[in-house]
Amino acid sequence: xxxxxxxxxxxxxxxxxxxxxxxxxxxxxxxxxxxxxxxxxxxxxxxxxxxxxxxxxxxxxxxxxxxxxxxxxxxxxxxxxxxxxxxxxxxxxxxxxxxxxxxxxxxxxxxxxxxxxxxxxxxxxxxxxxxxxxxxxxxxxxxxxxxxxxxxxxxxxxxxxxxxxxxxxxxxxxxxxxxxxxxxxxxxxxxxxxxxxxxxxxxxxxxxxxxxxxxxxxxxxxxxxxxxxxxxxxxxxxxxxxxxxxxxxxxxxxxxxxxxxxxxxxxxxxxxxxxxxxxxxxxxxxxxxxxxxxxxxxxxxxxxxxxxxxxxxxxxxxxxxxxxxxxxxxxxxxxxxxxxxxxxxxxxxxxxxxxxxxxxxxxxxxxxxxxxxxxxxxxxxxxxxxxxxxxxxxxxxxxxxxxxxxxxxxxxxx
Numbered sequence: 012x013x014x015x016x017x018x019x020x021x022x023x024x025x026x027x028x029x030x031x032x033x034x035x036x037x038x039x040x041x042x043x044x045x046x047x048x049x050x051x052x053x054x055x056x057x058x059x060x061x062x063x064x065x066x067x068x069x070x071x072x073x074x075x076x077x078x079x080x081x082x083x084x085x086x087x088x089x090x091x092x093x094x095x096x097x098x099x100x101x102x103x104x105x106x107x108x109x110x111x112x113x114x115x116x117x118x119x120x121x122x123x124x125x126x127x128x129x130x131x132x133x134x135x136x137x138x139x140x141x142x143x144x145x146x147x148x149x150x151x152x153x154x155x156x157x158x159x160x161x162x163x164x165x166x167x168x169x170x171x172x173x174x175x176x177x178x179x180x181x182x183x184x185x186x187x188x189x190x191x192x193x194x195x196x197x198x199x200x201x202x203x204x205x206x207x208x209x210x211x212x213x214x215x216x217x218x219x220x221x222x223x224x225x226x227x228x229x230x231x232x233x234x235x236x237x238x239x240x241x242x243x244x245x246x247x248x249x250x251x252x253x254x255x256x257x258x259x260x261x262x263x264x265x266x267x268x269x270x271x272x273x274x275x276x277x278x279x280x281x282x283x284x285x286x287x288x289x290x291x292x293x294x295x296x297x298x299x300x301x302x303x304x305x306x307x308x309x310x311x312x313x314x315x316x317x318x319x320x321x322x323x324x325x326x327x328x329x330x331x332x333x334x335x336x337x338x339x340x341x342x343x344x345x346x347x348x349x350x351x352x353x354x355x356x357x358x359x360x361x362x363x364x365x366x367x368x369x370x371x372x373x374x375x376x377x378x379x380x381x382x383x384x385x386x387x388x389x390x391x392x393x394x395x396x397x398x399x400x401x402x403x404x405x406x407x408x409x410x411x412x413x414x415x416x417x418x419x420x421x422x423x424x425x
Contacts, residue, residue: 095116
């Protein structure tokens with residue numbers, strides 16, 4: 012400040028100074044805190060001493076669907092979901108005692124629904140005023156991120172099978188379990204041959220499709236207690252606890268059955284047809300010879316899209332549990348019962364029981380060997396779904412059949 016003399020000339024300069032270092036430091040800290048407040052992925056809200064919301068950050072609005080204007084001035088307790096109503100009030104009771112609080116709970120989410128959170132809350136005093144700061148973590152998002160990381164670390168992204176890391180970990184646990192309990196473990200290594208030729212001839216995209224398809228077939232073979240993994244590229248591995256020395260071979264047989272079903276499907280589709288147009292007949296005697304190999308083959312054929320029917324039904328001498336065990340589409344009543352149903356009470360009773368059973372388990376019933384109009388009328392009256400025989404469709408002349416269904420063989424030069 013200048014002080015002038017009587018002649019109008021500047022005579023004195025008055026000045027004062029102050030150390031603004033702390034002020035600048037405080038302002039810098041305020042800007043940093045404001046930046047962190049808005050940039051963090053976790054929801055943050057600040058309340059006054061009475062628990063009324065003063066401010067929220069952008070992450071809070073993203074989590075809850077509530078804008079700042081909707082919640083500022085409202086009591087923080089109103090954010091609690093109905094399933095955990097009152098839990099925020101309990102948190103504030105601890106804050107009033109000057110304690111830092113961590114708790115699980117549920118908050119409201121707009122427009123509808125609740126979500127689980129992990130909350131950290133602290134009382135804060137600044138410039139003589141008391142506030143409460145709440146930091147909220149969406150544990151649903153956190154869990155999803157954790158599961159995604161786990162999938163990336165432990166599963167092959169192409170086939171969704173366990174990768175080498177997870178296979179090695181599980182194998183180590185299984186080996187220790189087998190050692191403690193005196194059990195034996197079988198490890199089966201599986202490799203796809205000629206993948207290099209497939210990639211070279213058809214491209215890597217086709218090669219990847221082959222690997223994915225192979226993995227799907229391999230996945231259908233193991234039991235729940237067996238672990239299948241993709242080690243790398245075209246190499247797979249499987250381990251299982253075994254009761255005998257042939258367990259690894261049995262697993263290989265199961266995979267082979269699946270491959271046979273897949274081969275049958277490829278043959279049908281190569282002819283421009285769908286597997287669902289074909290019905291594979293299983294004789295009752297074969298169905299009664301229950302074995303793991305039979306089960307695997309039948310289930311694989313069904314999974315490939317083929318229809319399944321039991322032929323010669325009623326001629327077996329064992330349990331009917333295979334009707335429950337296999338996903339059958341049709342049961343074919345043996346012609347001997349159809350032929351004798353009008354003069355043999357037992358034959359008629361078997362036909363009636365078979366029709367009732369088929370209706371009960373929801374599969375189609377077909378009568379074989381329908382030779383007379385009388386048989387046809389009776390079967391219709393009894394509610395039989397289908398029939399085979401002369402009254403329904405006589406066999407065509409050989410020449411007509413050959414013209415419609417047989418294709419002349421192409422000549423091959425000597």
